[in-house]
Amino acid sequence: MSVTTTTHLNFRGEARAALEHYRSVFGGRLTAVTYKDTGAPADGKEADWVVWGEVVGENGFHVMAYDVPSELPWDQGANPFFVSVRGDDADEITALWQKLEKGSTVAQPLGPSQWAPLYGMLTDRFGVTWVLDVAAPYNG
Incomplete structure (x- = not known):
């Protein structure tokens, strides 16, 4: 299973x-x-x-x-979740970032980070916060 x-x-x-x-x-x-x-x-x-x-x-x-229908309570909230998109190809992650970035508010521009070759965070025009990164092995 x-x-x-x-x-x-x-x-x-x-x-x-x-x-x-x-x-x-x-x-x-x-x-x-x-x-x-x-x-x-x-x-x-x-x-x-x-x-x-x-x-x-x-x-x-x-x-x-x-x-959510109007008879039910709903509040978009502040950072109730992030959607993580992780890949192993920098070009693919960069291309996805460029498409998502349109109309979004960038919290962390896509670039190298301490834990990943590429990492970025943005909130799209629908209020959804996305984290995109290129996976790196962790040897902690």
Whole structure:
């Protein structure tokens, strides 16, 4: 048996736009099921919101997202999670960074760090904080 983890992002009305953006950055297949598709729109204006969505890439990238309906509490919060994208190819990580960086607030520019050949942190236009780095062996 194996277990994998997948980052699940919660939005309020922006899940589809976020998933489309992440697909444009990482590639892959986007699936989005709306509240209307399930036959249970809680609110007419929320019928096209995503009740379950994901982007799955052939390169191993996988993220899930949904729109929290207005009858449930939701607060985007401050740094409730980071999404880590780690690879072993500096060119690949740099290319992903360049796509994610558009419209983002950079907390740490992509560059060498004490623990990785490349490391950077940014918060995208959807409020999601991403950490990208090139993996390095740890000999601690």
